[in-house]
Amino acid sequence: MDIILLGPPGAGKGTQAQRLVERKGMRQLSTGDMLRAAVKAGTPVGLKAKAVMDRGELVSDEIVSALIGEELDAMAAGQGAIFDGYPRTANQAASLDAILEKRGRVLAHVIELEVNEDALVARICGRYTCANCGKGYHDTFEQPAVAGKCDKCGAHEFKRRPDDNEETVRTRMAEYRAKTAPILPIYEARGIVSRVDGMADIDDVTASIEATING
Ligand code: AP5
Ligand code: MG
Ligand code: ZN
Numbered sequence: 001m002d003i004i005l006l007g008p009p010g011a012g013k014g015t016q017a018q019r020l021v022e023r024k025g026m027r028q029l030s031t032g033d034m035l036r037a038a039v040k041a042g043t044p045v046g047l048k049a050k051a052v053m054d055r056g057e058l059v060s061d062e063i064v065s066a067l068i069g070e071e072l073d074a075m076a077a078g079q080g081a082i083f084d085g086y087p088r089t090a091n092q093a094a095s096l097d098a099i100l101e102k103r104g105r106v107l108a109h110v111i112e113l114e115v116n117e118d119a120l121v122a123r124i125c126g127r128y129t130c131a132n133c134g135k136g137y138h139d140t141f142e143q144p145a146v147a148g149k150c151d152k153c154g155a156h157e158f159k160r161r162p163d164d165n166e167e168t169v170r171t172r173m174a175e176y177r178a179k180t181a182p183i184l185p186i187y188e189a190r191g192i193v194s195r196v197d198g199m200a201d202i203d204d205v206t207a208s209i210e211a212t213i214n215g
Helices: 013-024 031-041 044-055 061-073 090-102 117-125 166-188 202-214
Strands: 002-006 027-030 081-084 107-114 127-130 136-138 193-197
Touching: 002 013, 002 166, 013 027, 013 081, 013 136, 013 202, 027 031, 027 061, 031 044, 031 061, 031 081, 044 061, 044 166, 061 090, 090 107, 090 166, 107 166, 107 202, 117 127, 117 166, 166 193, 193 202
Parallel strands: 002 081, 002 107, 027 081, 107 193
Antiparallel strands: 127 136
16 A cells, blocks of 8 residues: 655655654655765766755656656565655656556555644754664654664764755745645545644654554
8 A cells, every 4th residue: 555645845744754664564755865865876866956956946757756666666566655755746646646557556545744834944944864774853843862862773973954944945845835735636536635734743643644544
């Protein structure tokens, strides 16, 4: 069973995807994480994507859909995928349909995290991740149990994203409103959209998502 987590920057897509990976053995497919890995490795895709991401604009549909296809091909057929940050345009939504059909996979749920945009800048500007395992944290909302030490892997180094500044966040939100929110009706017409209150506590959001998935 595959699902899409949809919501603006800072809505909690990555946070919730990581939890579903741990609890349900699903796999997180984050195009943002894939692109950041490509930038870090200096691949041709990374070289193209870096400046676009730093501005907060969207990378081309062809690039991200190719990344998703490659990741799905590396997965066991029975393992569920969580699409985090993909699809983001009508074109990508159409590509995803074709990608899933070709592999005999079924999109079961599109979960929209409903959030108050004003709160998102604070969330994003306080966010950091473990440099070793990628576990996400927040200066105020999700701190490690022992300060300076990753709960998951024990590493002591953390990093922040270059696009997590207020100006870029505003552009990312505008992109979401203009290009991504308009794809929801495609899935509404199929009756697979569920809305979850993304302003609730992180644990409560997880519980709501699990309730949706478990039907
Ligand atoms: P991407 O990496 O996908 O970034 P995004 O969509 O802007 O979303 P974020 O990762 O910022 O937010 P999130 O929803 O994952 O929130 P998180 O869980 O971390 O994309 C980055 C860039 O890559 C794009 O701008 C674009 O250039 C490019 N790109 C990626 N995919 C693309 C595509 N398909 N097409 C084209 N271009 C693409 O939570 C945020 C913080 O809040 C965390 O610190 C967390 O601890 C905290 N938090 C989470 N939930 C709660 C809660 N309920 N209460 C309190 N705090 C919370
Ligand atoms: Mg994310
Ligand atoms: Zn770690």
